[in-house]
Amino acid sequence: MLATVAPPIIAVVNQKGGVGKTTTAINLAAAMAEVGHPTLLVDLDPQANSTSGLGLDPARARLNIYHLLTGEATVEQVVQPTSVSGLSLIASHIDLAGAEIELATMSEREGLLRHALAANPPGVEILLIDCPPSLGLLTLNALVAATSMLIPTQSEYFALEGLRHLMYTHQLVRSRLNPRLAIAGILMTQFDARTTLAWDVLHAVRRAHPHHLLETVIPRNVRISEAPSHGKSVIEYDPTCRGAAAYRALAKELLER
Ligand SMILES: Nc1ncnc2c1ncn2[C@@H]1O[C@H](COP(=O)(O)OP(=O)(O)OP(=O)(O)O)[C@@H](O)[C@H]1O
Ligand SMILES: [Mg+2]
Numbered sequence: 001m002l003a004t005v006a007p008p009i010i011a012v013v014n015q016k017g018g019v020g021k022t023t024t025a026i027n028l029a030a031a032m033a034e035v036g037h038p039t040l041l042v043d044l045d046p047q048a049n050s051t052s053g054l055g056l057d058p059a060r061a062r063l064n065i066y067h068l069l070t071g072e073a074t075v076e077q078v079v080q081p082t083s084v085s086g087l088s089l090i091a092s093h094i095d096l097a098g099a100e101i102e103l104a105t106m107s108e109r110e111g112l113l114r115h116a117l118a119a120n121p122p123g124v125e126i127l128l129i130d131c132p133p134s135l136g137l138l139t140l141n142a143l144v145a146a147t148s149m150l151i152p153t154q155s156e157y158f159a160l161e162g163l164r165h166l167m168y169t170h171q172l173v174r175s176r177l178n179p180r181l182a183i184a185g186i187l188m189t190q191f192d193a194r195t196t197l198a199w200d201v202l203h204a205v206r207r208a209h210p211h212h213l214l215e216t217v218i219p220r221n222v223r224i225s226e227a228p229s230h231g232k233s234v235i236e237y238d239p240t241c242r243g244a245a246a247y248r249a250l251a252k253e254l255l256e257r
Contacts, residue, residue: 011146017133020189025130030233031251033086043092055231061091114145148184155198185214
């Protein structure tokens, strides 16, 4: 019997809020699906922005990520289709915020997601996890389940400090909990090429992390920010805009890596 290869699991992570984790999770997932790789997006953030950004009502999913983490439901029970062909979702729920305390009392609490995803969802080739803006128990579950971290970062003054902290977290998780955890890359997002600061930060990140900085840069693009209010990825909302092209390029770069 042929051994089945476990699909890559990419955690989209940064403890800083508003850097583009959710935007990247949704649009990268849509771009991967578009080129024929069935993708599962796991919304692990109690804000449930990936869920609503794909046009699904977080209050309506009967079973969500909470039920998966607590073992009340299986992956197959919590996965739901989206409007994007080849893209499925495990929805989140605002109640997950309170549940984090409950999860903290469970045994092997940092391995709950890994355990839940061990039964590979059938037909899925790539998993993406949208993390909340903290390094709490939920994000730790993502890092223990994942094969790599994708780190979106804004071109702002404090970016390097945040990256240093994330690299330290990466080492810590690798040495104690998940030795297979790699860095998929650092992604510059909301890049405004007209400002000197944006270029300065880009060059500084490249100097500090030459092997991790991705070639693809996501521009600041109004179509990207409009898309979620229509419940769509930018790939569906405006397939020819710069934002859609950038996320397609990101998918290509990561698939080639
Ligand atoms: N490339 C871009 N161009 C324009 N706006 C963007 C871009 N990327 C993200 N945004 C906007 O910036 C805001 C923050 O993005 P997003 O929600 O993806 O960040 P986040 O890291 O997931 O935030 P949180 O930490 O709260 O989960 C959103 O309003 C989003 O629409
Ligand atoms: Mg988010």
